Amino acid sequence: MLTATVESVRKRLGGVHQDHKRIARSALVLLVFVLAGKLIGASKEMAIAYRYGISGTVDAYQLALTLVTWLPSTITNELSVLLVTALVALRKDKTQQDRFLGELEGAGLAIGIVFSLLLYFFWPHMVGFFAGSLSDSTREMCRQMVIGMTPAGVLAFTICISSARLQASEKHINTLLECVPAIALLAFVLGARNHASIMPLVLGTAIGIAIQAAWLRILARRADFVPARPRLSFKAEQWPRTMRSLAMLLIGSVVANLWLPVDQYFMAQLGDGAIATLGYANRLLSLLVSMGAIAISRATLPILSEILHRGDHARARSTALKWSFVMLAVGTIGSAIAYVLAPYAIALLFQKGAFTSEDTIAVTSLFRFGLSQIPFSFGMCVLIQLFAGEARYKAITVISVIGFATKLAANAVLVRFFGPLGVPLGTGVGAASVMACYLFWARFAPPYAPSTTGTER
Numbered sequence: 226m227l228t229a230t231v232e233s234v235r236k237r238l239g240g241v242h243q244d245h246k247r248i249a250r251s252a253l254v255l256l257v258f259v260l261a262g263k264l265i266g267a268s269k270e271m272a273i274a275y276r277y278g279i280s281g282t283v284d285a286y287q288l289a290l291t292l293v294t295w296l297p298s299t300i301t302n303e304l305s306v307l308l309v310t311a312l313v314a315l316r317k318d319k320t321q322q323d324r325f326l327g328e329l330e331g332a333g334l335a336i337g338i339v340f341s342l343l344l345y346f347f348w349p350h351m352v353g354f355f356a357g358s359l360s361d362s363t364r365e366m367c368r369q370m371v372i373g374m375t376p377a378g379v380l381a382f383t384i385c386i387s388s389a390r391l392q393a394s395e396k397h398i399n400t401l402l403e404c405v406p407a408i409a410l411l412a413f414v415l416g417a418r419n420h421a422s423i424m425p426l427v428l429g430t431a432i433g434i435a436i437q438a439a440w441l442r443i444l445a446r447r448a449d450f451v452p453a454r455p456r457l458s459f460k461a462e463q464w465p466r467t468m469r470s471l472a473m474l475l476i477g478s479v480v481a482n483l484w485l486p487v488d489q490y491f492m493a494q495l496g497d498g499a500i501a502t503l504g505y506a507n508r509l510l511s512l513l514v515s516m517g518a519i520a521i522s523r524a525t526l527p528i529l530s531e532i533l534h535r536g537d538h539a540r541a542r543s544t545a546l547k548w549s550f551v552m553l554a555v556g557t558i559g560s561a562i563a564y565v566l567a568p569y570a571i572a573l574l575f576q577k578g579a580f581t582s583e584d585t586i587a588v589t590s591l592f593r594f595g596l597s598q599i600p601f602s603f604g605m606c607v608l609i610q611l612f613a614g615e616a617r618y619k620a621i622t623v624i625s626v627i628g629f630a631t632k633l634a635a636n637a638v639l640v641r642f643f644g645p646l647g648v649p650l651g652t653g654v655g656a657a658s659v660m661a662c663y664l665f666w667a668r669f670a671p672p673y674a675p676s677t678t679g680t681e682r
Contacts, residue, residue, distance in 0.1 A: 248548065251524035255397050259520050262404035263512040269407040270508045271574050272414040273426075278579025279587075281363035283501040286426045288359075289370035290377070291485060296340050297381035299482040303474035304329075304382075306613045307467055308389035310530045312449075315463075316393075319451055325461040326386060326453035333382020334455060341375045359493060359500075366423050373427035380438040386453075387441035394448040395527055400519070402437055402444075409433030473618035477625030484632060484655070488648050491636055499645060502584070505575060506591035506649065513563060513599055518606040521552055526610040533614045545611035546667060549604050553660075556603030560596040567592050594646045597653025601660040608663040620666055628659035 277283050308329075315322045348368055359367075388399035410429030417425040446452060485507075492499040525548060532541040563570075568589045576585045612621050632655025639647030639654075 247528055248521075248524050248544075251395065251397065251528070252520050255400055255520035255523055256516060258397060258401040259515045262401055262407070263515050265404040265411070266407040266508065267512060267574055269411040269414070270505065271577070272411050274505065274575040274580040274584075275578035276414055276417070276425075278581070279498045279501040279505075279584050280579070281360055281498075282366060282421075282423060282426075283504065284359060284498070285363050285366035285370055285423070287500055287504045288489060289367045289374060290430065291489065292344065292367075292371055293341075293374045293378045294381065295482060295486065297337060297378045299478045300336070300471075300475065301381050301385035302482070303471060303478045305385050305389045305392075306526065306610070307470055307474070308386065309393045309526050310614055311463055311467065312390060312393035313527055313530045314534055319449075321461065321463070322449070323451045323453055325463045326390070326451060327456045328458055328461050328464070329386055330383060330453055330455035331457045332459075333386065334379065335457065337379035337382055341378050344371060344378070345375075370423060370427055373424075374430050376431045377434045380434055383438045384434075384441055387438070387445040390445035390451070390453075391441070391448050392523055393527055396444075396448050397523060398444060399441055400523065402440055405437040405440065406430060406433030409436065470616065470618055473622055474613075477618075477622035480622075480625045480629040483629060484652065487633060487636065488652070491640055491648050492645060502587050502645070503591055503648060505571075505584075505588045506595055509567075509571070509574075509592055510595045510598070510649075513559060513596075514602050517552055517556055517559065517599075517603040521548065521603070522606045522610055525607050526614070529610055529614045538615070541611060541614065542667065545607050549607045549664075552607060553600050553604035556600035559603075560599040563599075564593055564596055590646055591649050594643075595649030595652060597650060598656040601653070601656035605656070605660040605663050608667055611667070612663070617666075624659055624662040624666070627662055628655050631655045631658040 273283060273286075311325075312322065315325070348371060391397065391399045406429075409432050410426065413425040413429035413432075488503060489500050492503050525545065529541050529545060532538075532544065568585065571589050571592065572582075572585045575588065576582060609621065612618075632651055635651035635654040636648060639650050641647070643650060
């Protein structure tokens with residue numbers, strides 16, 4: 226009986242399409258890399274909690290990091306999706322690939338430098354809005370950190386381009402190397418003699434980002450054998466389509482990336498320590514999101530792009546929908562387990578030094594409400610890769626706007642009833658609305674038809 230059951234399972238697994246097997250293998254490798262990276266990231270958060278607790282210093286650090294990386298990450302999040310799809314199509318044309326990547330590198334460095342200068346000069350006008358009710362000392366620390374963490378914004382494009390090159394080659398070491406900045410920050414924080422100084426946070430972040438960017442670029446060159454030296458020109462034939470697509474995606478990306486600043490704005494109105502409390506909860510939530518959403522997104526994108534490049538659009542959509550429901554179920558189970566283990570995990574990770582038992586209770590409450598976003602984040606991430614591969618950028622943008630509007634309305638209402646707990650709960654409501662929109666669009670939108678003009682739909 227047992228032998229027959231095993232044989233039946235073996236035959237069923239043998240009948241699974243090769244695309245599903247490739248996705249599963251890549252997702253497993255990525256899961257291991259993400260888990261390793263996030264555990265190192267958690268160690269970094271433990272060190273920060275031990276040194277600084279829930280304080281104005283941590284408020285300043287998290288707000289400064291958001292300001293420095295917000296615009297670059299807004300652009301690179303969408304650019305990476307476009308790049309993977311484009312690089313899969315350019316695998317056999319190294320000359321075009323080299324020119325396009327080199328021009329992207331040059332443009333990215335220029336944008337990063339200009340943005341950093343603008344942030345520096347306009348800081349006095351921005352601080353009043355973003356700092357809310359934070360103290361003057363916290364505002365000054367934030368200003369100093371914005372200046373010191375400039376490399377995080379300047380090198381964001383180099384990191385994005387190198388990561389996309391590796392991902393298009395189905396080499397996922399870039400995911401593991403995302404922990405390099407955390408390792409550098411951990412080393413500086415633990416090695417600091419002055420426990421009140423902000424320099425360990427600034428130097429650890431800046432040096433870690435620089436090491437990550439250099440390392441990724443070396444590995445990317447070895448993976449695709451393309452030098453991609455930075456150049457300031459726009460002669461590559463991929464630019465027109467890339468810019469049209471990126472412009473459309475950026476509208477949705479800007480809206481989506483407002484979620485964190487909006488949350489920090491709501492928390493800043495509650496005084497010092499509120500942003501830090503949410504930050505600790507978000508770090509753990511990002512660990513869960515990364516274990517599922519990032520792993521499956523990076524595993525599916527190159528494979529879905531390859532299926533679409535072959536012209537098998539029905540299979541691409543069927544594959545994405547199946548994996549979307551699988552991830553929705555995985556996210557639901559994971560959230561239930563995390564809810565039960567939350568107080569023990571948070572106490573184990575953070576409750577040391579300046580981080581007290583009262584802080585553990587506050588972070589646990591926010592974390593538990595934040596778990597409402599996990600199943601929907603897991604489920605929608607595969608459909609986002611499908612829509613990007615199909616060049617349905619208008620749909621992505623519209624859905625992003627709907628999700629943000631829902632999130633903003635939910636925050637405004639729920640904060641009045643639940644206080645700070647309404648902020649992570651609002652994120653869950655927004656994520657649910659985004660997932661529902663993608664499912665509706667995927668099910669009832671007209672069948673995919675390849676564009677003959679290269680423009681987005």
